Amino acid sequence: xxxxxxxxxxxxxxxxxxxxxxxxxxxxxxxxxxxxxxxxxxxxxxxxxxxxxxxxxxxxxxxxxxxxxxxxxxxxxxxxxxxxxxxxxxxxxxxxxxxxxxxxxx
Numbered sequence: 034x035x036x037x038x039x040x041x042x043x044x045x046x047x048x049x050x051x052x053x054x055x056x057x058x059x060x061x062x063x064x065x066x067x068x069x070x071x072x073x074x075x076x077x078x079x080x081x082x083x084x085x086x087x088x089x090x091x092x093x094x095x096x097x098x099x100x101x102x103x104x105x106x107x108x109x110x111x112x113x114x115x116x117x118x119x120x121x122x123x124x125x126x127x128x129x130x131x132x133x134x135x136x137x138x139x
Contacts, residue, residue: 035115037064042071042083045126046090052124053094060122064115069100069128091126098126102133 040048045067056063070077071084091098097117101110110127118125 062118063124065126102130
C-alpha cells in the first residue's frame, strides 16, 4: 500500500493528531508533500506563522524530511522518500519550496 498526502504547512499542523494516531502508531507508511510556505520571499503574512513551526514539529515527531527545491530533483526524491516510508513503516515528508512552486515576476 502506498499512501501520499499533499497539504500546506497549516494543513500539516492541523493533521498532527491523525498522523500520530494512525500513521505513527500503526506503522503505516505515508509520504507527505508539504508546500513550505512562510520562508524567505514569502509575501503573504498569514503564511509565515505555519512555516516557522513545520520543521520543528517534524523533528519533534522524528519524521524524516527533506527540502524539494528544484524540478530536476522531484522524481528522484519522490522515489527515495516513498522507499524510506515503505521500509521504515512511517511517515516521511518532502517540503516543497516556494521557488519550486512559484515563478516570481522580475
